[in-house]
Amino acid sequence: MNLYGRPLNLDVTLCCGQVFRWEKRGEWWFGVVGDRILKVRRVDEVLEFQNVEDDFVSHYFSLDHDLQRIGSEIGKDGYIREALREFWGLRLIRQEPWECLISFICATYKSVSAIRQMLLKLSIRFGEKKIFEGHDFYAFPTPEKLARATLKDLESCGLGYRSKYVHATSKSIHSDEYDLEALRKMSYEQAKKALCQFPGVGPKVADCVSLFSLDKLDAFPVDVRVKRIVLRHYSEHFTGVFVQKLASEQLFSNSDYEKISGFGRTYFGKYAGYAQEYLYHYERMKN
DNA sequence: TACTGGCCTAGGTA
DNA sequence: ATACCTAGGCCAG
Numbered sequence A: 001m002n003l004y005g006r007p008l009n010l011d012v013t014l015c016c017g018q019v020f021r022w023e024k025r026g027e028w029w030f031g032v033v034g035d036r037i038l039k040v041r042r043v044d045e046v047l048e049f050q051n052v053e054d055d056f057v058s059h060y061f062s063l064d065h066d067l068q069r070i071g072s073e074i075g076k077d078g079y080i081r082e083a084l085r086e087f088w089g090l091r092l093i094r095q096e097p098w099e100c101l102i103s104f105i106c107a108t109y110k111s112v113s114a115i116r117q118m119l120l121k122l123s124i125r126f127g128e129k130k131i132f133e134g135h136d137f138y139a140f141p142t143p144e145k146l147a148r149a150t151l152k153d154l155e156s157c158g159l160g161y162r163s164k165y166v167h168a169t170s171k172s173i174h175s176d177e178y179d180l181e182a183l184r185k186m187s188y189e190q191a192k193k194a195l196c197q198f199p200g201v202g203p204k205v206a207d208c209v210s211l212f213s214l215d216k217l218d219a220f221p222v223d224v225r226v227k228r229i230v231l232r233h234y235s236e237h238f239t240g241v242f243v244q245k246l247a248s249e250q251l252f253s254n255s256d257y258e259k260i261s262g263f264g265r266t267y268f269g270k271y272a273g274y275a276q277e278y279l280y281h282y283e284r285m286k287n
Numbered sequence B: 001t002a003c004t005g006g007c008c009t010a011g012g013t014a
Numbered sequence C: 001a002t003a004c005c006t007a008g009g010c011c012a013g
Helices: A010-015 A054-060 A067-074 A078-086 A097-106 A112-126 A143-148 A151-155 A162-175 A180-185 A188-195 A203-213 A224-233 A240-248 A254-285
Strands: A023-025 A028-033 A036-043 A046-050 A129-132 A135-138
Touching: A010 A028, A010 A036, A028 A135, A036 A054, A036 A129, A067 A078, A067 A254, A078 A254, A097 A112, A097 A162, A097 A180, A097 A203, A112 A135, A112 A143, A112 A151, A143 A162, A151 A162, A180 A188, A188 A203, A203 A254, A224 A240, A224 A254, A240 A254
Parallel strands: none
Antiparallel strands: A023 A028, A028 A036, A036 A046, A129 A135
């Protein structure tokens, strides 16, 4: 499929911490999306892949997002313009809400590499095995599978205290036949509120799920890294008292969260989520 | 409403 | 090696 000038940086897009189950072997990226195994690479202006039709790929990689326009919309200052230039072609992926929800419940208080390990173990243990080109792949476990798992089983995947949240949320979704896709039709605020009903889902996890799987491009997830970015580069948008408070405390409260997230949303506008991803990744790569 | 501990564990670092 | 630190937070009190 020809990209026709649509920027897409596969390496950055698949490594920036929005998805956790892609793997690079040689020039090719391998991933499991739903029950399909994708094999993707980019050669000049052509995106090559197998097993799947063009529409699926362009939907998954959000090739319908007008990155030029998004870039000019969020490029409000020198710092983010640096991030945009450095990692141009980073795109938000349209994940499946279910996998995204469980992934970010697991992600609390964990590094990206540890999250990858947890989700891999979970998939090996509870997901459907598929063999492709001689390698084993695993679909992400269904809600039913995780709902039927015991806490001990989940703990054995290294989930720790997250086990009970994953279990309870899976049970709730499975027994209610809850339709996560329906959240796409809601506003950001409504979707976030609905997501926060699930055990283990607070504002941060809800924002990630909204942004990465529900097309809420204005969601602005805030974690310790984003907090540091704000302190270093955007502190003039807050009161001195607030900045002092953020600088002195390692953890921050719910209202602090909404204050920072709200700033991101109003300052960067309707594509604030893209701004967050570029800033987050830029900061992460500088360490 | 706002704040405080506690929480499981595995990578990463000194 | 071995200890220590921190990691894309959430929840109950």
